[in-house]
Amino acid sequence: MPRTASVRPLTLLLLAVVLFALVAVGPIGCGADEPVTPPPAPEPAPEPAPEPGGDAAEPMDDPDLVLVESKCSGCHALDRVWAKTQDRAGWEATVGRMEANGLQVTDAERARIIDYLATR
Numbered sequence: 001m002p003r004t005a006s007v008r009p010l011t012l013l014l015l016a017v018v019l020f021a022l023v024a025v026g027p028i029g030c031g032a033d034e035p036v037t038p039p040p041a042p043e044p045a046p047e048p049a050p051e052p053g054g055d056a057a058e059p060m061d062d063p064d065l066v067l068v069e070s071k072c073s074g075c076h077a078l079d080r081v082w083a084k085t086q087d088r089a090g091w092e093a094t095v096g097r098m099e100a101n102g103l104q105v106t107d108a109e110r111a112r113i114i115d116y117l118a119t120r
């Protein structure tokens with residue numbers, strides 16, 4: 001009699017533990033099935049800002065300067081050009097000598113280059 005009496009509480013205890021486990025785990029299992037709220041839609045990438053339109057105001061975009069830089073930097077550094085200060089006749093002579101060295105310019109380009117260098 002005392003033997004069975006001592007087993008029953010243990011059995012009840014095990015049953016209680018199993019039931020508790022089922023009750024405790026149940027909601028967690030259900031929770032996994034709950035609809036997951038979708039992550040917020042990614043923000044649309046901001047439009048790249050348009051490049052500032054006007055470039056005529058930039059001194060670096062002076063077309064005559066660009067011409068000098070493109071025509072006179074092929075054989076030597078432009079420093080050589082900027083280091084020289086002389087009048088129009090001097091630049092005509094220099095550019096004429098550069099043509100003898102191999103510089104290729106049209107008459108209009110030569111005039112613009114000499115004009116730019118003589119008045120800078």
Ligand code: HEC
Nearest residue numbers: 071072074075076080081084094095097098101102103113
């Ligand atoms: C085809 C090659 C070539 C090109 C292009 C060229 N040069 Fe020269 N430049 C030379 C050579 C070679 C020398 C050194 C010999 C001499 O002075 O002629 C020189 C030297 C110079 C000098 C230093 C000599 C001096 O007279 O004070 C200046 C200034 C100069 N070049 C200006 C210019 C300018 C301005 C341009 C563009 C219009 C130009 N070069 C384009 C070849 C070139």
